[in-house]
Amino acid sequence: MSLAITLATTRRILAQLRHDHRTIAMMVGVPSLLMILLRYVFDRPEVFDRVGPMLLGLFPFVIMFIVTSVGTLRERAGGTLERLMTMPMGRLDLLVGYALAFGLLALAQVGVVLAISLTWLGLDLAGPGWTLLLVAVLDALLGMALGLFASAFARTEFQAVQFMPAFVLPQALLCGLIMPRDQMASWLEAVSDVLPLTYAVDAMQRVSREPDVGGDLVRDIVIIAVCAVLALLLAAATLRRRTP
Amino acid sequence: MMSSSAPAVRVADLCVERGGRQVLHDVTFEVPRGSIVGLMGPSGCGKTTLMRAIVGVQIVKSGTVTVLGEPAGSPSLRRRVGYATQAPAVYDDLSVTENLRYFAAVLGAPRTDVDRVAAEVGLEAQRDQLVSTLSGGQLGRVNLAVALLGAPELLVLDEPTVGLDPLLRQELWTLFRRLAERGVTLIVSSHVMDEAGRADRLLLMREGRILADGTPRELRAASGADDLEETFLHLISEREEARTS
Numbered sequence: 405m406s407l408a409i410t411l412a413t414t415r416r417i418l419a420q421l422r423h424d425h426r427t428i429a430m431m432v433g434v435p436s437l438l439m440i441l442l443r444y445v446f447d448r449p450e451v452f453d454r455v456g457p458m459l460l461g462l463f464p465f466v467i468m469f470i471v472t473s474v475g476t477l478r479e480r481a482g483g484t485l486e487r488l489m490t491m492p493m494g495r496l497d498l499l500v501g502y503a504l505a506f507g508l509l510a511l512a513q514v515g516v517v518l519a520i521s522l523t524w525l526g527l528d529l530a531g532p533g534w535t536l537l538l539v540a541v542l543d544a545l546l547g548m549a550l551g552l553f554a555s556a557f558a559r560t561e562f563q564a565v566q567f568m569p570a571f572v573l574p575q576a577l578l579c580g581l582i583m584p585r586d587q588m589a590s591w592l593e594a595v596s597d598v599l600p601l602t603y604a605v606d607a608m609q610r611v612s613r614e615p616d617v618g619g620d621l622v623r624d625i626v627i628i629a630v631c632a633v634l635a636l637l638l639a640a641a642t643l644r645r646r647t648p
Numbered sequence: 649m650m651s652s653s654a655p656a657v658r659v660a661d662l663c664v665e666r667g668g669r670q671v672l673h674d675v676t677f678e679v680p681r682g683s684i685v686g687l688m689g690p691s692g693c694g695k696t697t698l699m700r701a702i703v704g705v706q707i708v709k710s711g712t713v714t715v716l717g718e719p720a721g722s723p724s725l726r727r728r729v730g731y732a733t734q735a736p737a738v739y740d741d742l743s744v745t746e747n748l749r750y751f752a753a754v755l756g757a758p759r760t761d762v763d764r765v766a767a768e769v770g771l772e773a774q775r776d777q778l779v780s781t782l783s784g785g786q787l788g789r790v791n792l793a794v795a796l797l798g799a800p801e802l803l804v805l806d807e808p809t810v811g812l813d814p815l816l817r818q819e820l821w822t823l824f825r826r827l828a829e830r831g832v833t834l835i836v837s838s839h840v841m842d843e844a845g846r847a848d849r850l851l852l853m854r855e856g857r858i859l860a861d862g863t864p865r866e867l868r869a870a871s872g873a874d875d876l877e878e879t880f881l882h883l884i885s886e887r888e889e890a891r892t893s
Contacts, residue, residue, distance in 0.1 A: 412753035420741045423778065483737030487794070490703050491754050492726040645721065646707045648666060 405496050413493075413501025414508075417475075421509070431471070431509065435463040435517045443525040453528045456521055457536060457612040458581050461604045463517065464510045464544035466572055472506060472551035473564045480555070486647070495640045499552060503545055503636065510544030511537070531611040535621065539607045542628045546600055547572075549635035556642030575601035580609075600631035654717055656681045656802050656833035657702055662711035664697050671697050673856045675711070679835060679849075684828050686847030687837040688880070694856040695837040696734060699804050702835065703731040716801055727755060730800035734807045734837075736791035740780040744771055744790055747779060748797065757798040765793040768823055770816065785811045792820075803827065803834045809843065821846045841877040852880055859883045 421428055442459060443452050479485040488498060514537055521527040529536065554571055558564035578588070578596040585593050585602070596602045607624035614621070657679040664672040671694045679685050687695050700706035701713050704721020713720035716728055738747045748762040766772055769789040774782060779790060792808050809817045821843070824834050828848070836847065844850055845864050852860040852867070860867055860883050864876060871882040 408756070409754050412750055416739070416742070416746070416750040419746050420739060423741050482740075483733050483735055484739060486705055487731070487733070487737040487751075488754065490705060490726060490729070490731050491751070492723070492756065493754050646705055648707050 405494050405500070406492070409493055409497040410501045410504070413498055414504040417502060417505035418508070421505075427471075431467055432513050432516050435467070435513060436520050438463070439517055439521055439525060443521075449526060449528070452525065453612060454609075455581075456525070456527050457529065457608040458605050460514060460517060460521070460536065460540055461543045461608040462576065462581070462601075464514055464540050465547035465601065465604065466568065466576075467513070468506050468510060468544045468547035469551040469554070469572055470565070470568050472502060472548045473555040473558065473567055474561060476502075476552050476555040477558055477561060477564045485643070489643070489645045495643045498643070499549075499636055499640055502552065503548060506548045507541055507545055510541050514540040514544070529611065530613050530615045531617065531621075535617055536608065536611045539604065539611065539625060539628070542625065542632060543601075543604045546604070546628055546632040546635065549632050549639055552639035553635055553642060556639070572601075575599045578602065579605040581605055600628060603627045603631075654681075655679055656683075656716060657835070658712075658714040659698075659702070660712045660714075662698075662701060662713060663709045664694075664701060664706060665709050666697060670709075671856050672701070675856075675858055677851060677858060677861050679833060681833050682828055682831045683848040684824055684834045684836060684846070686844050686850045687835060687853065688841065688844050688850055688876075689839065689853035689859075691839055693853045695853055696806055697856075698853070699731075699806050699835065699837060703729055703804050727798055728801045730795035730798070730803045732791050732795035732803075732805045732808060734810070736787045738779055738787070738790050738794060741778065743776050743778055744782075744793075745775045747790060748793060751794045752797050755798040761797050765796040768796055769793045770819065785813070785816065788812065789816075801832060803832060803836075805834065805836045807837055807839070809838065809840070817843070841875070841880065844876045850876070852883060854884060854887075859887060 439456065439459065442456065446452050446455070518533065518536065522529070522533070550571055554567040555564055558567060578592060578599055579601040580596070585596050588596070603624045607621055607628065610618065610621045610624065655678040660676050662672055662675040663670065675698060687698065689695055697706060701708055702715060702720055704725065715725055718725055744766065745762060748765060752759065752761050766775055769792055771786065771789055771793065774786055779787065782790065788808065788811060792805065795803055795805065809820055812820070824836065828834060838844070847864065849863055850860070850867060851858055867879050868876065871879040873879040873882050
């Protein structure tokens, strides 16, 4: 691994985004708008206090999944990935470069949505805000790593976009957001035990309810981080220097 | 192995299959250092596959490819070989300078290289333009400029002059010649025969096989034809006759 190449890759991805104002506006604006909608759809602060943080964990996960799976598909299809693979670019240089760029972006995204939620929308968090930010950024990295991995199986942009519902919606249904997990059929609860988004939502629930950083929250954070690293290593295994 | 007399590229009995079809059949040749080799042949004859094998991104079925004394694709070759694909492999949502700066950083090339290669391909005026707004010929030159970054000892260029006006094509061949005089080896593919005369040596390919290998003069003399287009036709018919008799 080379730090210089990793940082150059991060700068390059951020430069690409800088030229694409609309994508940046949508990445920050859409989750903000959805939070505002959510607040007034329920119109009951206590329900918003419960559901809002969970969505703050879900948005970066979903958005980073889409953006990276389409972004890496473009690198594969456009030949730039093959060009980089003929250069002294390590596979982890590229992936960590992506992770840093999208991690920064997730920080900005969640920061804005959290600020709007805490001030205008009157979100009441029991726990410290930084833990929410930390969990949200880890969720974003998990979504990004799964997106990188999924893009290896997509031949076209049409397929890449469909991987979002395929990878994300089952997790979103089973993670306890819609129905508490202990009320689901027991085999579904068992499935949800091994899905990373379950722990992301659980962590967000704990941040919103518990004033202190407890052992269960730390366990959730560790599980999300380990899953993100595993997905990143899986993604690295799909990057090949030689192709047929 | 690293003496200057060793060939820059040595390909021996190379066979490659793509999509269940054999696209290279027992290809064998050598490229001397500091020379410009023209890889000529019709579209679909295996030029690109051969170039991919030389830069080490192609899975090969059998045979060996040795580049600058090492097996093709070795990590130590990644700074020593420059490669430009036929379809431009650059980021179209970045400016010319941003593209060059990024690839220079990946190669560990000095920052001054960005100015140098932009001048070499004649893109100084477009430096701050987004790549997506460039013309086809300019896009091809950005692609070529990336391959010139650093100090590659071998340049593998797939159809670098496609879509360029004659003046620009002439300028690029002057650049290729200047690089060769500095000791750089170039493998340049083209399907335009009037470019072939500018190369030191020609490899004529058809249907995954090397039909002829020699200097332009040798090939013309052997076939008795005046120009290389005719030489090529002559060689094909000779080969067909040999196969049917």
